Amino acid sequence: xxxLSSRGTYALLAVFELALAYEVGxxxxxxxxxxxxxxxxxxxxxxxxxLRRRGLVKSQRGARGGYLLARPPNFISLWEIMETIEGEECxxxxxxxSTLELSLIREVWTKAxxxxxNTLRTISLKDLCENRALRQATLMYYI
Numbered sequence: 001x002x003x004l005s006s007r008g009t010y011a012l013l014a015v016f017e018l019a020l021a022y023e024v025g026x027x028x029x030x031x032x033x034x035x036x037x038x039x040x041x042x043x044x045x046x047x048x049x050x051l052r053r054r055g056l057v058k059s060q061r062g063a064r065g066g067y068l069l070a071r072p073p074n075f076i077s078l079w080e081i082m083e084t085i086e087g088e089e090c091x092x093x094x095x096x097x098s099t100l101e102l103s104l105i106r107e108v109w110t111k112a113x114x115x116x117x118n119t120l121r122t123i124s125l126k127d128l129c130e131n132r133a134l135r136q137a138t139l140m141y142y143i
Contacts, residue, residue, distance in 0.1 A: 011047045011085040012078065013037040018057060019073040019125035020132070027059075027066030047085065054084040073129060079120035 004012075014033050021028055030048065034041045048067055051057045058070045069076065 005086065007047070008082055008085050010037070010039045010043060011051065011081055014039060014044060014047060015051065015056065015069070015076070015081055015125060016128055018067060018069045019076075019129050022069050022073050025068070027064070027068045029066040033067070051081070051084060054080075056081060056084060069125070073125035074127075076125045077121050078123045078125070078128075079117055082120060 014037060017033050017036055018028060030041055030044055033039065033048075034044050048057060048059070052059055052067075052070075055070050056076060057067050059065065059067055
């Protein structure tokens, strides 16, 4: 099935954490990000470097340095993150498939992949943050 890889999951968790901290404007250090989301430090460094090269996050040097989102959370879609990390895009089926059956299967798979891509393009980090806030509100217990 169309599955979310551990690489994609870790990248989304890290960027989600940066989105939650966006309003404060303070960078988050790798150790803090890794600890909050239980991501291996070295792996997180690689992911953040990839995201930085693509312009999704920026790094700040110094004692109070770390990582921040490069743009507001409402201007970063989940697809942009996934495409950066996974490098996959919706592709059209090749007209020179070896069999009719294989061609039909790939055509259906391409449609499904395109639908996932289109959905992820419409969901921003801000949407995730807002959904998180709503769920936290419903989970509160009143004494």
